[in-house]
Amino acid sequence: MPDVKITGLTKRFGDVVAVDAMDLHVPEGSLTTFLGPSGCGKTTTLRMIAGLETPSGGTIAIGNDIVCGDGFLMPPERRNIGMVFQSYAIWPHMNVFNNVAYPLQVRRLPRKEIRDKTMEALKVVRLAELAERYPAQLSGGQQQRVAVARAIVFQPRILLFDEPLSNLDAKLREAMRIELRELQQRLGVTTLYVTHDQQEALAISDQVAVMESGKIVQLGRPQEIYEAPVGKFVADFVGWTNFLAGTVGDKDAVDIAGTRIRCPVPPEFARGDKVEVTVRPVDFRIGEDKGPGDNEIAGELRASIYMGKYMICEVAIGPHIVQACARLGASLTPGAAVAVRFQPDAVRVLRA
Ligand SMILES: Nc1ncnc2c1ncn2[C@@H]1O[C@H](COP(=O)(O)OP(=O)(O)O)[C@@H](O)[C@H]1O
Ligand SMILES: [Mg+2]
Known part of the structure; x- marks a missing residue:
């Protein structure tokens, strides 16, 4: 599994500096969380890593691969990144199997391989028995698992999660965050996770990057962030x-x-x-x-x-x-x- 190196990453929307000269190293196999209030630049950062947003400056490297920087921009489909959104973004007209198989179909894999890999991913998220169902016949938590299965089915180099649990009720959210963390550790996949929920960040992360106005104001293990906040913003936001x-x-x-x-x-x-x-x-x-x-x-x-x-x-x-x-x-x-x-x-x- 590769690590991720972000250097001087910047994104401007007109006068708004959404991400401001960010430096970050995400060690291989670890889970790093972007934690911060709404509008601090979490989603924009994730979208630049995925290739869905063009940076105004800076570089992003996944392992030895520079995916953007020095005028070069690798298209999203070549980055081999799995992404899960808050909205799930699963297709209502496709059943669970076809939703999850989609990334493999796009990659034109042989039929049998698509079937095996899709069923394997569904097993990982414990949805194998529901492969024929349609999204409308699933609970919120099950729909979220479909989105996770679709993100891991093609063995991505890294995983990105953007507030994946925000639409679930409190009890389910707590159960799902443990599930996601276990899955991430089992697969050993380098993961970037966005949340505005400090409990969630403390519970699942190897390291937490607390963000304010496009900048990382503190980076550390959950205990460091909680016990030794560098300033009032972090102390107030965490705990x-x-x-x-x-x-x-x-x-x-x-x-x-x-x-x-x-x-x-x-x-x-x-x-x-x-x-x-x-x-x-x-x-x-x-x-x-x-x-x-x-x-x-x-x-x-x-x-x-x-x-x-x-x-x-x-x-x-x-x-x-x-x-x-x-x-x-x-x-x-x-x-x-x-x-x-x-x-x-x-x-x-x-x-x-
Ligand atoms: N496509 C866009 N056009 C203009 N401004 C944007 C766009 N996307 C995000 N922004 C602005 O960039 C800042 C960071 O947004 P975002 O990354 O979505 O924050 P977060 O995910 O932390 O809530 C906000 O001020 C937001 O209004
Ligand atoms: Mg966001």
Whole structure:
């Protein structure tokens, strides 16, 4: 399986820079996700890799093959790439078998080979028994599997997925993302996957490229993206978190709403710098004893919401309202004074 190398990739639509000098390496056999809000350039990037959109600049190499760059543009049908869209794009007038066989028919393979390979792909996505059905007779999840079978049937060099699960309901989406990840690992095929769903990105990726306005703002393993976001945009977009304004106090100390807390302060910050501090609700504890090394900030409980296994508490800290997860059984009454406690390493200090 080849790797993918993207260098200086740019796409302009008039004044809009949809993709802005992107560099990315996708290791062979890995799954890399483009994660970002609507309009940040995810689809445009994928379409340029597929050859459906002409770049304004930059190069894309699949293995040793440069598919675009230096004025050269390989047509999409020669790139041998499998692609799955959000809309499935399967043909309603063809049955499942013919939908999946289509890429092989286009390649004019012998009849028997088409039959064998198509049935093999249908087996992989567990649709062999439904080969004669028409798309209208399938559930959303089954239709999505047809699209996947059609993308893998010709043994593509790489696979591209553009929000393939967005049209499915939440439960099915979670089941399908595990299925897609298992399939990708079984086939060992280098894959680029687009989503705006951070949970999905964390769950299935070897590496996540977080995108903002046509640029990759952070590239890393899911844990790196979640635990060490490089800035407020990534911290806010990936996972659920609180932001508090603070001022760098001493070495490894920040003042928040009149309280000094201990936390790692990156060397780029100096005493007196205005910063933004982020702590995730799951890392705040309230209504529990103070542990060794705990920071503690006094607040006032505003509301608590029962969530089954835990409660979400809204706590006023100075001018801020933060959310904290609390264990059930903590006796918490709105209006009560509470101590919000957290470990220093739960804190990230970001540029304000
Ligand atoms: N064919 C097009 N013509 C003009 N602008 C486009 C076209 N396709 C995309 N854009 C613009 O490029 C930017 C990125 O779009 P897109 O890649 O679809 O984002 P995403 O998939 O992340 O939602 C957006 O501002 C969008 O409006
Ligand atoms: Mg898109």
